Amino acid sequence: MKLNRVFTSTLTFNSTTPYHQTTWEVIQSYVQLTKPRIILLLLITMVASMGMAAKGHVDPWLVLITLVSGACAAGAANTINCLYDRDIDFAMERTRHRPLPSGRIEPHDALLFAIALIVISFTLLAVFANLLSASLAMIGILVYVLVYTHWLKRHHSQNIVIGGVAGAIPPLVGWAAVTGDLSWAAWCLFVIVFLWTPPHFWALAMMIQDDYAKVNVPMLPVVAGNETTARQIFAYTLILIPVTLLLGYPLDVMNLLYPLIALVLGGIFVHKAWLLMQSPSNLELARSLFKYSIVYMILLSIGIVIDCLPITYSALNRISGIINLLN
Numbered sequence: 001m002k003l004n005r006v007f008t009s010t011l012t013f014n015s016t017t018p019y020h021q022t023t024w025e026v027i028q029s030y031v032q033l034t035k036p037r038i039i040l041l042l043l044i045t046m047v048a049s050m051g052m053a054a055k056g057h058v059d060p061w062l063v064l065i066t067l068v069s070g071a072c073a074a075g076a077a078n079t080i081n082c083l084y085d086r087d088i089d090f091a092m093e094r095t096r097h098r099p100l101p102s103g104r105i106e107p108h109d110a111l112l113f114a115i116a117l118i119v120i121s122f123t124l125l126a127v128f129a130n131l132l133s134a135s136l137a138m139i140g141i142l143v144y145v146l147v148y149t150h151w152l153k154r155h156h157s158q159n160i161v162i163g164g165v166a167g168a169i170p171p172l173v174g175w176a177a178v179t180g181d182l183s184w185a186a187w188c189l190f191v192i193v194f195l196w197t198p199p200h201f202w203a204l205a206m207m208i209q210d211d212y213a214k215v216n217v218p219m220l221p222v223v224a225g226n227e228t229t230a231r232q233i234f235a236y237t238l239i240l241i242p243v244t245l246l247l248g249y250p251l252d253v254m255n256l257l258y259p260l261i262a263l264v265l266g267g268i269f270v271h272k273a274w275l276l277m278q279s280p281s282n283l284e285l286a287r288s289l290f291k292y293s294i295v296y297m298i299l300l301s302i303g304i305v306i307d308c309l310p311i312t313y314s315a316l317n318r319i320s321g322i323i324n325l326l327n
């Protein structure tokens with residue numbers, strides 16, 4: 001497969017249908033092209049990382065700049081992914097109404113849009129944060145577009161394991177924007193998102209494997225079946241729990257609240273993965289695990305932010321003072 005398929009293609013879908021849209025509909029189509037709900041979760045992990053890096057004393061202006069830049073970088077990556085995959089997106093039920101396969105946006109307009117987003121993202125981060133965070137955002141785009149979308153997605157059943165590196169980069173961007181470097185804690189958050197990605201995605205892939213089989217995308221459930229996939233999902237959720245706890249000990253960047261939250265959330269994740277492993281053909285369990293994976297990442301990130309806030313620190317100190325007095 002050639003990279004120039006982004007510009008020219010012999011696709012059999014309906015991208016040239018004349019289509020009259022109001023300005024509002026055009027704006028909506030461009031927003032849809034960036035896969036906004038996924039960006040939202042990527043940004044939540046980024047904010048958690050910024051809160052942790054700044055120990056709760058984060059500059060709101062820097063947060064705003066980093067959020068806008070992160071949204072632009074992820075939006076550009078998703079737009080190029082939509083451009084590259086518009087042939088299979090047209091063939092799959094879930095994705096055929098996206099702006100490119102349905103002809104609401106022309107491919108060259110999407111490409112210009114992505115380039116503009118990349119320029120905005122790099123410039124904002126380089127000028128208002130630092131070069132490290134700007135470069136990491138660009139690496140995120142490259143990994144997602146070249147490694148995942150071009151190289152692995154259509155060729156390897158472990159596509160999302162390596163491709164998951166891209167989704168795990170936003171916490172590094174957030175940390176680097178605050179501190180100008182990367183510490184063990186930043187890498188720990190990176191590994192958390194990396195390990196979370198296979199359960200998140202394979203649960204969904206189990207539900208829509210017929211679609212993937214139809215377009216010859218070798219997602220694990222298509223290639224190895226539900227039983228193997230459910231076993232691998234379980235293994236990832238199991239490894240995830242101790243890795244989340246590393247932020248408390250030995251990295252010592254979290255207070256007491258976070259380990260409790262991480263344990264409870266992780267316990268539910270493992271339980272759901274266990275149930276799926278017992279009945280791998282039960283797609284309701286897969287759906288429930290996919291939905292929970294999103295809730296898990298949102299709540300874990302919120303837990304990190306709350307744990308980092310100075311008010312939480314002083315409240316915990318007071319509580320331990322009272323406990324000491326009672327003893």
Ligand code: HEM
Nearest residue numbers: 037038041042045160163164167168193197201204294297
């Ligand atoms: C290589 C890694 C990943 C793959 C292959 C993947 C794949 C997918 C797919 C195919 C969907 C369904 C989208 C739809 O319904 O159109 C989805 C949904 C979602 N993903 Fe991921 N994902 C990955 C990593 C991530 C990461 C790192 C995040 C954020 C931290 C994330 C957040 C979400 C969210 C929030 C949704 C729900 C979106 C919605 O309801 O439309 N994903 N993911």
Ligand SMILES: CC(C)=CCC/C(C)=C/CC/C(C)=C/COP(=O)(O)OP(=O)(O)O
Nearest residue numbers: 038073074077137140141144166167169170
């Ligand atoms: C720092 C930075 C900018 C990082 C980029 C991170 C990024 C955009 C991750 C996206 C991960 C994701 C949703 C993959 C789905 O692709 P897919 O092609 O399998 O999904 P689809 O079938 O819904 O199109």
